Amino acid sequence: MINPSWRRVVLKVGSALIAPEHQGCSEQFLRPIAEFIRQCRLQGLEVILVSSGSVAAGRHHFNFQHQRVPIALKRAMAAVGQNELMNFWSRCFDFPCAQVLLTHGDLSDRVRHVNIQNTLRRLLDHNVLPIVNENDTIATDELKVGDNDNLAAMVATVANADALIICSDVAGLYTADPNKDPNATLIPAVKRISADIYALAGGASSAMGTGGMRTKIEAAEKAAAHGIDTMIIDGHQEFSFQCILAGKNPGTIFYGQAKPLSAKKHWVRHTLRAKGEIWVDDGCIEALCQHGASLLCSGIVSINGEFDSGDAVLVRCAVGKRKVAKGVSRFSASELFSIKGQQSRDIESCLGYCPTGSDAVIHRSEMMLLERL
Numbered sequence: 371m372i373n374p375s376w377r378r379v380v381l382k383v384g385s386a387l388i389a390p391e392h393q394g395c396s397e398q399f400l401r402p403i404a405e406f407i408r409q410c411r412l413q414g415l416e417v418i419l420v421s422s423g424s425v426a427a428g429r430h431h432f433n434f435q436h437q438r439v440p441i442a443l444k445r446a447m448a449a450v451g452q453n454e455l456m457n458f459w460s461r462c463f464d465f466p467c468a469q470v471l472l473t474h475g476d477l478s479d480r481v482r483h484v485n486i487q488n489t490l491r492r493l494l495d496h497n498v499l500p501i502v503n504e505n506d507t508i509a510t511d512e513l514k515v516g517d518n519d520n521l522a523a524m525v526a527t528v529a530n531a532d533a534l535i536i537c538s539d540v541a542g543l544y545t546a547d548p549n550k551d552p553n554a555t556l557i558p559a560v561k562r563i564s565a566d567i568y569a570l571a572g573g574a575s576s577a578m579g580t581g582g583m584r585t586k587i588e589a590a591e592k593a594a595a596h597g598i599d600t601m602i603i604d605g606h607q608e609f610s611f612q613c614i615l616a617g618k619n620p621g622t623i624f625y626g627q628a629k630p631l632s633a634k635k636h637w638v639r640h641t642l643r644a645k646g647e648i649w650v651d652d653g654c655i656e657a658l659c660q661h662g663a664s665l666l667c668s669g670i671v672s673i674n675g676e677f678d679s680g681d682a683v684l685v686r687c688a689v690g691k692r693k694v695a696k697g698v699s700r701f702s703a704s705e706l707f708s709i710k711g712q713q714s715r716d717i718e719s720c721l722g723y724c725p726t727g728s729d730a731v732i733h734r735s736e737m738m739l740l741e742r743l
């Protein structure tokens with residue numbers, strides 16, 4: 371294995387590998403991937419598979435020729451395709467497979483998040499292969515992750531994996547989209563994901579791919595913040611899998627951070643979605659960024675959006691509106707309208723009650739500074 375310290379890996383397989391001809395699941399690329407999973411398990415690695423392809427695999431059952439599929443039809447295609455997908459994967463192995471269908475709503479709810487973690491743990495303990503996909507049949511824009519690269523990174527985080535391997539249709543991250551630029555060259559390793567790395571990424575070039583390279587870099591960034599290494603490899607080539615098993619790098623490796631974020635901070639930063647904004651003054655920004663303070667109501671200038679206590683919000687500078695932090699608000703938007711700019715001791719007299727028993731609007735432990743990242 372490329373890194374002998376890896377104990378648990380998440381392997382993500384894109385739709386173009388599952389159903390390359392739009393005619394249901396194809397053995398062509400899946401057999402070598404299945405063999406790789408088998409070999410990993412023989413080497414003592416725990417494997418979680420994140421398999422795309424429910425829509426691509428189900429499409430041939432519907433007489434629909436247009437490129438853009440209406441969402442209601444996509445949900446129906448996913449329902450039938452997911453079944454084909456699971457049947458196919460199950461036939462590849464002589465050990466049991468488990469279907470785990472998730473939405474973003476499941477990953478961002480603390481109780482369901484823990485349930486997912488416990489279920490994956492139990493499945494791996496009993497040598498079952500978890501096969502994860504987004505629950506496309508019911509997912510709404512608000513509740514879905516939207517692409518399986520980011521979903522796989524969230525699964526790698528919740529499962530405390532050591533590595534995320536993304537099987538794509540190109541060998542890795544190139545200096546430009548290799549399908550458009552013949553001079554593009556492969557970047558073998560990325561130590562830090564910066565804006566320059568994002569600038570290299572274009573969208574999906576195949577009709578089946580969802581996010582292109584950008585969502586793969588987002589996934590690598592999420593994983594790295596949890597200390598997880600990410601590899602992007604060409605899943606069409608058996609050689610890619612042989613390389614990994616032989617300890618070589620056939621694509622691009624993004625190294626996990628040596629000092630990962632705490633699980634709570636990672637969840638706030640990389641899983642929760644901001645439901646609103648709190649705009650703060652310069653003194654407040656200095657307290658947050660330079661003194662590690664919690665956010666208090668005295669520094670709040672304005673509130674934007676509807677959110678409840680417990681929802682994630684963005685903290686923005688009132689002047690210039692740049693993003694300063696992301697965190698969990700202990701007050702709702704309507705409560706903050708009443709107490710913004712007030713001293714903490716006045717919260718109770720403004721609201722008639724003190725909802726949290728603490729004066730922090732966002733506690734330090736539930737806030738991630740964005741400016742330092």
Ligand SMILES: Nc1ncnc2c1ncn2[C@@H]1O[C@H](COP(=O)(O)OP(=O)(O)O)[C@@H](O)[C@H]1O
Binds near residue numbers: 547
């Ligand atoms: N800098 C880049 N390096 C490699 N591929 C890139 C880059 N920018 C854009 N791409 C495109 O991203 C595609 C892979 O993403 P996608 O089509 O979503 O596939 P998948 O099904 O693997 O998720 C490649 O085929 C390529 O055309």
Ligand SMILES: N[C@@H](CCC(=O)OP(=O)(O)O)C(=O)O
Binds near residue numbers: 386426506518581582
């Ligand atoms: N959940 C969707 C796939 C979403 C997705 O990200 O697809 P891909 O870019 O092919 O990995 C499905 O199963 O059809």
